[in-house]
Amino acid sequence: MSLRILVGVKRVVDFAVKVRVKPDKTGVVTDGVQHSMNPFDEIALEEAVKMKEKKLASEVVAFTLGGPKSQETLRNAMAKGADKAIHVEIPEGDVAKVEPLHVAQAIQKVVEKEKFDVVFVGKQAIDDDASQTGPLLAGLLDWPQALYASKVEDGGSGTLKVTREIDGGLDTIKVKLPAVLSADLRLNEPRYATLPNIMKAKKKPLDKIAAKDLGIDLTPQTKILEVAEPPVRKAGGFVADVPELVQKLKEKGFVKG
Amino acid sequence: MLSTLCKSSIRPSIYRTRWEGLSSAAASAAKATQNNAQETSKKPQETKSFAMNLFRGKAVLDQVFPYPLNLDSDRKETLQMIIGPTEKFLQEVNNTDKNDERAEIPREVLNKFAELGAFGALVPPEYEGAGLNNSQMAKLAEIVGAYDLGLGVVMGAHQSIGYKGILLYGSEEQKKKYLPDLASGRKFAAFCLTEPSSGSDANSIRSTAVKSADGSHYVLNGGKIFISNGGFADVFTVFAQTPIKQADGSTKNKVSAFIVERGFGGVTNGPPEKKMGIKGSNTATLNFDNVKIPASNLIGQEGEGFKVAMNILNNGRFGIPAAMTGAMKFCIQKTIEHVTQRTQFGKKLEEFGDVQEKVAMMLARHYATESLVYMLAGNMDSGVMDYQIEAAAAKVFASECAWTVCDDAIQLYGGMGFMRESQLERVLRDLRIFRIFEGANDVMRLFVSLTGMQHAGKHLAQVAKEIKSGGIATLLSELTKRVGGGNLGGSSSELVDPSLKDAAAKLDACMMEFGKTVEKLLIKHKKGIIDRQYELARVANAFINIYAMAVTLSRCTYSHKHKLSSAEHETKIANYFVEIASRDAMSALKVAQNGHDAEQALIGSVAKEVLDNGGLVQKHPIDV
Numbered sequence: 071m072s073l074r075i076l077v078g079v080k081r082v083v084d085f086a087v088k089v090r091v092k093p094d095k096t097g098v099v100t101d102g103v104q105h106s107m108n109p110f111d112e113i114a115l116e117e118a119v120k121m122k123e124k125k126l127a128s129e130v131v132a133f134t135l136g137g138p139k140s141q142e143t144l145r146n147a148m149a150k151g152a153d154k155a156i157h158v159e160i161p162e163g164d165v166a167k168v169e170p171l172h173v174a175q176a177i178q179k180v181v182e183k184e185k186f187d188v189v190f191v192g193k194q195a196i197d198d199d200a201s202q203t204g205p206l207l208a209g210l211l212d213w214p215q216a217l218y219a220s221k222v223e224d225g226g227s228g229t230l231k232v233t234r235e236i237d238g239g240l241d242t243i244k245v246k247l248p249a250v251l252s253a254d255l256r257l258n259e260p261r262y263a264t265l266p267n268i269m270k271a272k273k274k275p276l277d278k279i280a281a282k283d284l285g286i287d288l289t290p291q292t293k294i295l296e297v298a299e300p301p302v303r304k305a306g307g308f309v310a311d312v313p314e315l316v317q318k319l320k321e322k323g324f325v326k327g
Numbered sequence: 328m329l330s331t332l333c334k335s336s337i338r339p340s341i342y343r344t345r346w347e348g349l350s351s352a353a354a355s356a357a358k359a360t361q362n363n364a365q366e367t368s369k370k371p372q373e374t375k376s377f378a379m380n381l382f383r384g385k386a387v388l389d390q391v392f393p394y395p396l397n398l399d400s401d402r403k404e405t406l407q408m409i410i411g412p413t414e415k416f417l418q419e420v421n422n423t424d425k426n427d428e429r430a431e432i433p434r435e436v437l438n439k440f441a442e443l444g445a446f447g448a449l450v451p452p453e454y455e456g457a458g459l460n461n462s463q464m465a466k467l468a469e470i471v472g473a474y475d476l477g478l479g480v481v482m483g484a485h486q487s488i489g490y491k492g493i494l495l496y497g498s499e500e501q502k503k504k505y506l507p508d509l510a511s512g513r514k515f516a517a518f519c520l521t522e523p524s525s526g527s528d529a530n531s532i533r534s535t536a537v538k539s540a541d542g543s544h545y546v547l548n549g550g551k552i553f554i555s556n557g558g559f560a561d562v563f564t565v566f567a568q569t570p571i572k573q574a575d576g577s578t579k580n581k582v583s584a585f586i587v588e589r590g591f592g593g594v595t596n597g598p599p600e601k602k603m604g605i606k607g608s609n610t611a612t613l614n615f616d617n618v619k620i621p622a623s624n625l626i627g628q629e630g631e632g633f634k635v636a637m638n639i640l641n642n643g644r645f646g647i648p649a650a651m652t653g654a655m656k657f658c659i660q661k662t663i664e665h666v667t668q669r670t671q672f673g674k675k676l677e678e679f680g681d682v683q684e685k686v687a688m689m690l691a692r693h694y695a696t697e698s699l700v701y702m703l704a705g706n707m708d709s710g711v712m713d714y715q716i717e718a719a720a721a722k723v724f725a726s727e728c729a730w731t732v733c734d735d736a737i738q739l740y741g742g743m744g745f746m747r748e749s750q751l752e753r754v755l756r757d758l759r760i761f762r763i764f765e766g767a768n769d770v771m772r773l774f775v776s777l778t779g780m781q782h783a784g785k786h787l788a789q790v791a792k793e794i795k796s797g798g799i800a801t802l803l804s805e806l807t808k809r810v811g812g813g814n815l816g817g818s819s820s821e822l823v824d825p826s827l828k829d830a831a832a833k834l835d836a837c838m839m840e841f842g843k844t845v846e847k848l849l850i851k852h853k854k855g856i857i858d859r860q861y862e863l864a865r866v867a868n869a870f871i872n873i874y875a876m877a878v879t880l881s882r883c884t885y886s887h888k889h890k891l892s893s894a895e896h897e898t899k900i901a902n903y904f905v906e907i908a909s910r911d912a913m914s915a916l917k918v919a920q921n922g923h924d925a926e927q928a929l930i931g932s933v934a935k936e937v938l939d940n941g942g943l944v945q946k947h948p949i950d951v
């Protein structure tokens with residue numbers, strides 16, 4: 071097979087950052103905060119690059135819908151093995167208003183223009199945890215989907231064999247191509263971007279398309295009323311032994327009898 | 328002036344050899360960096376170096392203000408991309424404690440690090456390097472220094488000195504042949520200067536490389552000790568004496584630099600040395616037994632090896648302050664975790680004034696060192712050449728700050744700090760070597776003072792000559808300088824953020840006092856200053872403090888200009904640092920000016936009596 075794979079990558083607040091809510095409660099602080107590629111997208115990208123290394127794929131293209139700063143995420147994707155990148159650009163100030171449907175619509179337009187056999191996305195982004203881009207896109211394109219992939223293999227005759235982690239076991243399915251895939255945590259261990267590859271990535275093509283030229287409607291469908299810190303956990307106490315623990319639980323009414 | 332001095336006939340010859348190294352190091356570094364057309368003219372050279380000018384009593388601040396750090400968005404992005412993987416590697420692949428315990432960093436780990444591109448940071452991409460500049464490289468060294476100083480030494484011995492000679496002075500053929508393998512970490516390099524009888528006095532090496540009769544190759548013989556990466560490196564930059572024909576037909580031995588491959592034959596190494604710290608870094612002796620080196624493997628010109636060695640060290644010197652900054656950050660982080668948790672006498676440790684003072688001093692030392700690192704690297708990136716005094720000062724300052732910061736962290740940890748588990752004891756052991764290698768700090772202090780005074784002395788001599796020959800203008804300006812109490816010709820007060828004005832005034836006062844002190848000492852001791860180590864060490868200490876203050880104020884001003892959210896906090900750290908450092912500098916200058924003859928006489932005779940005796944002289948109070 072020589073598939074062309076489009077990988078969706080999103081610039082998110084780094085997983086190690088302690089997120090703080092803005093004083094006006096409209097969102098979280100992003101200024102001067104470390105950002106990186108959404109970890110599940112990294113996994114999707116890694117799988118696509120592996121598929122290319124296994125000669126299952128011929129080309130890996132990274133895609134993002136985001137502000138000017140998300141170019142860095144695309145360069146990073148190219149440093150990790152994507153051959154080129156497509157940047158659907160919106161003003162940095164609009165980034166927080168982007169919803170999964172907008173991303174799915176943008177990818178749909180790109181896929182309609184250029185032929186891709188697989189669109190690979192992360193199962194969710196760690197900022198909004200929506201998990202919607204993959205399934206929405208499959209719906210829009212009317213393609214089969216294989217979500218939460220933990221293993222991807224050649225299924226023969228234009229199909230992929232995808233293993234999914236589900237409650238209580240593994241679910242193995244065959245999807246006909248073209249298809250939408252989403253990556254789960256245990257699919258692989260993403261590689262590092264290395265300095266030599268970062269340098270090489272600077273020479274790889276990065277196409278910029280203004281969102282408005284794609285003809286998609288970015289009007290938000292949801293309105294954020296308030297973003298708040300989770301309530302502070304009260305300090306716990308130590309108990310000497312199990313009987314005391316049971317006693318305490320009874321006192322608090324967590325255990326009956 | 329000072330370099331010719333040591334050769335003057337009144338000095339015993341033992342002095343000659345002892346001093347030639349240091350003073351000619353000063354001279355050759357000075358020459359190499361003041362590479363302008365004036366070299367042949369008799370007039371002393373003009374330079375924009377802050378240090379050089381300060382020794383002449385002038386405040387030339389062009390290379391200090393504005394803060395020279397200047398990374399474009401592309402370079403920042405590259406750095407941003409590599410920081411994550413580097414930290415991940417250091418946390419997940421490299422195991423610092425294990426490296427320390429086993430006294431080895433496994434080759435697979437080094438290979439992984441090589442894949443990241445960490446061994447070819449400064450090498451241009453056409454030779455398979457990453458093409459980073461010094462500021463980017465400094466940040467990388469800082470991160471490595473925070474996690475594993477042993478790995479930092481492997482990295483530094485490889486690229487900051489090991490193959491730096493090829494990068495700086497190599498021919499196109501040499502670069503093409505060696506750099507790709509070295510930058511990619513397929514091969515490792517080592518820098519071979521030190522010998523059993525030649526450490527600080529590097530010019531006195533005894534290894535020899537004699538050219539074959541047909542001129543096709545050199546034959547190298549000699550032994551090197553304490554060579555980092557010596558046990559596994561494949562490519563060596565080796566310094567050896569080559570006999571060189573003089574104009575009068577006689578031959579004289581001069582140091583030359585060579586690229587030696589292990590595969591040339593006759594290269595053997597000893598077992599890994601057992602060390603106090605940086606145990607993961609391999610240190611070994613090397614023996615060269617009739618090693619045939621192709622003539623084309625000479626680096627630079629015959630006889631220029633000493634200059635090559637000094638400039639390699641000079642060029643890579645900012646790497647140590649960078650690693651020290653990282654190590655201090657680690658110690659500070661550990662300290663914060665501890666003093667905010669530990670309760671004694673019913674209070675958290677952080678509530679005690681003495682603890683707060685230790686923490687504040689740690690922060691000041693770290694801030695000043697970090698400021699020095701990116702000052703040096705930024706200046707180097709913008710093409711500044713005459714930074715040898717500044718780099719030496721930063722090396723001394725950084726390695727001593729890191730030592731004290733780690734020591735204080737251990738103190739605040741109490742008994743826990745003494746335990747392996749705290750990791751601080753390892754850092755302390757690792758840090759000790761940084762005050763010794765790449766120029767022992769005591770010797771670096773002399774280098775700072777002597778290089779600066781040599782420059783100042785030349786100008787002083789020139790002034791005297793001009794006045795003698797009727798230079799009225801010179802005479803007048805000297806008179807006004809003396810009557811008016813000196814004229815710095817520049818002031819940091821005009822350049823700093825308004826919040827730092829008082830601190831800048833303190834700095835200006837120190838700079839004024841510094842120029843006066845140097846002039847007084849030169850007039851008093853003339854050429855004899857070279858043997859006044861008591862004064863020289865204190866002048867160096869004052870300079871180091873002054874430079875650190877100037878750099879700190881410049882960096883803090885930069886933070887205000889760029890509206891960093893921490894600017895106000897930084898002002899406090901900078902003001903605190905200047906408070907302490909200006910006091911130290913003034914007191915060092917006072918002592919240097921005074922000379923304290925009685926004290927110096929005591930030092931000399933007490934030391935001599937015991938050294939001659941071969942043991943303590945005093946009787947024990949329990950005289951049994």
Ligand SMILES: Cc1cc2nc3c(=O)[nH]c(=O)nc-3n(C[C@H](O)[C@H](O)[C@H](O)COP(=O)(O)OP(=O)(O)OC[C@H]3O[C@@H](n4cnc5c(N)ncnc54)[C@H](O)[C@@H]3O)c2cc1C
Pocket residue numbers: 349484517518519520521525526527528552553554555556602610760763764765766767768769770773860
């Ligand atoms: C772990 C380790 C790694 C090393 N790696 C390398 C390497 O990769 N390549 C390499 O070439 N070398 C290397 N070295 C050698 C190192 O650079 C030397 O040890 C250092 O330069 C000091 O030389 P020395 O040990 O001979 O001390 P000496 O020169 O004997 O000096 C000892 C002390 O005497 C005093 N002293 C010396 N001269 C003077 C003076 N003029 N005035 C006043 N006091 C003075 C100072 O206190 C000094 O610290 C390494 C050393 C170690 C320990």
